[in-house]
Amino acid sequence: MANPQKHVLDFEKPIIEIEKRIAELRQLSINEDLEIHREIERLEAKAQKLRKDIYTKLSRWQRVLLSRHPQRPYTLDFVERMLTDFIELHGDRNFRDDPAVVTGLGKLDGRPIALIGHQKGRDMKEKIRRNFGYPHPEGYRKALRVMKLAEKFNRPIISLVDTPGAYPGIGSEERGQAEAIAKNLFEMSHIQVPIIVVIIGEGGSGGALGIGVGDTIMMMENTWYSVISPEGCASILFHDATKAEIAAEAMKVTPTDLLEMGLVDRIVEEPIGGAHADYDRAAAILKKAISTELVRLLEIPRQKLIGQRIEKFGAMGVWKEN
Amino acid sequence: MAWFKRVKTGFTGQDKKNLPDGLWIKCQNCTEVLYKKELENNYSVCSNCGFHFRIPWNVYIDIICDPQSFYETEVSIQSVDPLKFKDSERYADRIKKAISTTGMSEAVKTGTGNINGLSVVLAVMDFRFIGGSMGSVVGEKIARAAELALRRRFPLIIVSASGGARMQEAAYSLMQMAKTSARLALLADAKLPFISILTHPTTGGVTASFAMLGDVILAEPNALIGFAGPRVIKQTIGQDLPDGFQRSEFLLEHGFIDAIVTRKELKQNLYHILTFFIDEKIDETQSIAKKLL
Numbered sequence: 054m055a056n057p058q059k060h061v062l063d064f065e066k067p068i069i070e071i072e073k074r075i076a077e078l079r080q081l082s083i084n085e086d087l088e089i090h091r092e093i094e095r096l097e098a099k100a101q102k103l104r105k106d107i108y109t110k111l112s113r114w115q116r117v118l119l120s121r122h123p124q125r126p127y128t129l130d131f132v133e134r135m136l137t138d139f140i141e142l143h144g145d146r147n148f149r150d151d152p153a154v155v156t157g158l159g160k161l162d163g164r165p166i167a168l169i170g171h172q173k174g175r176d177m178k179e180k181i182r183r184n185f186g187y188p189h190p191e192g193y194r195k196a197l198r199v200m201k202l203a204e205k206f207n208r209p210i211i212s213l214v215d216t217p218g219a220y221p222g223i224g225s226e227e228r229g230q231a232e233a234i235a236k237n238l239f240e241m242s243h244i245q246v247p248i249i250v251v252i253i254g255e256g257g258s259g260g261a262l263g264i265g266v267g268d269t270i271m272m273m274e275n276t277w278y279s280v281i282s283p284e285g286c287a288s289i290l291f292h293d294a295t296k297a298e299i300a301a302e303a304m305k306v307t308p309t310d311l312l313e314m315g316l317v318d319r320i321v322e323e324p325i326g327g328a329h330a331d332y333d334r335a336a337a338i339l340k341k342a343i344s345t346e347l348v349r350l351l352e353i354p355r356q357k358l359i360g361q362r363i364e365k366f367g368a369m370g371v372w373k374e375n
Numbered sequence: 376m377a378w379f380k381r382v383k384t385g386f387t388g389q390d391k392k393n394l395p396d397g398l399w400i401k402c403q404n405c406t407e408v409l410y411k412k413e414l415e416n417n418y419s420v421c422s423n424c425g426f427h428f429r430i431p432w433n434v435y436i437d438i439i440c441d442p443q444s445f446y447e448t449e450v451s452i453q454s455v456d457p458l459k460f461k462d463s464e465r466y467a468d469r470i471k472k473a474i475s476t477t478g479m480s481e482a483v484k485t486g487t488g489n490i491n492g493l494s495v496v497l498a499v500m501d502f503r504f505i506g507g508s509m510g511s512v513v514g515e516k517i518a519r520a521a522e523l524a525l526r527r528r529f530p531l532i533i534v535s536a537s538g539g540a541r542m543q544e545a546a547y548s549l550m551q552m553a554k555t556s557a558r559l560a561l562l563a564d565a566k567l568p569f570i571s572i573l574t575h576p577t578t579g580g581v582t583a584s585f586a587m588l589g590d591v592i593l594a595e596p597n598a599l600i601g602f603a604g605p606r607v608i609k610q611t612i613g614q615d616l617p618d619g620f621q622r623s624e625f626l627l628e629h630g631f632i633d634a635i636v637t638r639k640e641l642k643q644n645l646y647h648i649l650t651f652f653i654d655e656k657i658d659e660t661q662s663i664a665k666k667l668l
């Protein structure tokens with residue numbers, strides 16, 4: 054585990070220190086030294102306890118940091134582990150293929166599904182190619198094209214959300230970023246097949262919601278979802294982008310917050326140490342959560358399903374009325 | 376766009392302070408000094424350069440609707456502060472202040488009215504109320520306006536003026552984009568027309584939801600319309616934005632609005648568009664719906 058090239062967040066450091074020590078001892082204990090073996094066991098227990106302590110008491114801002122962890126699994130990492138026979142489909146049939154959004158056909162437990170999701174890049178070259186996960190309008194239009202395809206052939210849709218936001222640039226305005234997102238909200242609210250949405254990393258504003266309307270909305274444990282990024286909120290309302298931590302607290306952006314606000318349906322557990330510590334385990338837990346939901350949704354008559362979906366979003370918000 | 380650039384210098388010797396209070400007003404665009412009464416008679420449009428002054432909701436209703444035909448709905452719904460949000464000011468105080476300065480309960484007014492005798496459901500936003508931002512109440516009122524249009528089988532008209540979603544309600548505000556769009560999907564499924572009118576400015580979460588979903592989308596001249604605000608885009612790309620970027624004329628050129636219509640021509644244009652959509656079949660269902668109510 055203790056790979057020196059790994060990116061380490063400040064609050065992860067004590068755990069990484071112990072892991073390093075364990076690795077060193079392991080190298081010493083080639084010939085079954087009982088003392089060293091015991092020390093390793095003691096340290097492992099200590100590391101596990103520390104992980105539990107740290108990861109159950111994360112602040113809102115620490116979860117935001119984890120959602121952006123450079124080693125966090127992205128959409129295609131989950132696809133690789135959850136789906137079989139996956140074929141990626143490219144392009145919006147209009148302008149170009151947006152690499153910040155991936156779409157495709159695959160099978161979940163042998164059942165054909167359509168997959169859409171945001172995609173960030175791992176190394177610098179890929180990060181740039183995928184525009185750091187900021188989609189352009191053609192990304193949303195590609196997603197809609199594949200969703201309409203799923204509807205046509207009566208296949209459920211799984212949407213994995215992980216974007217800092219829709220890209221604010223000249224090209225994206227020229228090609229109608231607002232229209233592309235609005236159209237998706239409109240269409241997704243009455244698409245005639247089940248839609249399961251999971252926030253797997255960042256839920257950045259309209260850019261996230263643009264593929265985020267569905268029958269069941271889930272959030273993985275170390276993610277955030279709000280109307281604007283904590284930095285954006287800090288710079289506009291607090292006139293200081295460095296106050297992002299305060300903004301994250303004020304906006305209440307974590308999965309527990311959104312569950313309490315009645316805006317998401319459930320939280321998907323991550324392995325202790327975060328999804329980046331164990332991709333396979335994170336994907337196995339997520340797959341189980343999606344499969345269970347899918348079985349339930351497929352039993353609901355379609356007309357009822359659509360009615361419930363529109364009502365679900367219709368009920369969101371807080372106000373007073375005499 | 377030529378009219379926008381023209382700068383009249385005839386009044387250079389006279390500054391704002393010397394203008395008699397309340398009678399005269401300086402155009403923000405061309406600096407022409409205008410007689411207030413005349414400006415009001417001209418739909419609050421500068422007679423020199425065509426600049427559309429920002430107007431409150433009731434003036435918009437007067438421009439669109441037949442006299443005395445507007446009947447307000449959802450008068451008792453009001454915002455609360457669900458997150459106990461505080462930046463430089465408490466959100467609860469911002470709401471109170473906006474209510475007292477505008478006399479409105481929220482940033483949108485909804486109701487029914489007539490356009491040359493045709494019944495419509497209307498929602499008119501007002502930028503003065505916390506920048507016309509959309510929180511739970513604005514979202515809910517727009518959703519209910521769409522619902523009312525569906526129930527009465529009336530066309531829906533929304534006049535937008537908004538800086539986007541209301542940050543102080545965080546994720547609640549975001550979800551209003553989905554809520555309003557979902558209601559409009561029901562309206563579309565019922566084949567009822569929705570006309571969206573974009574005024575200065577219409578940006579962010581409002582543009583990226585109901586404002587861009589009109590069967591017909593009209594805009595006032597030179598209104599700022601976009602997803603991201605110009606300041607954010609400039610910061611992101613690190614270069615100056617081209618002239619006229621994100622203005623109505625730019626959106627028309629790029630194919631995202633149907634037409635630019637001045638306030639003076641708006642009512643007549645709306646009427647013609649509505650008569651195109653409302654045929655005898657819908658009139659029939661309108662009267663059936665009325666009988667059922």
Ligand SMILES: [Zn+2]
Binds near residue numbers: 407
């Ligand atoms: Zn002027």
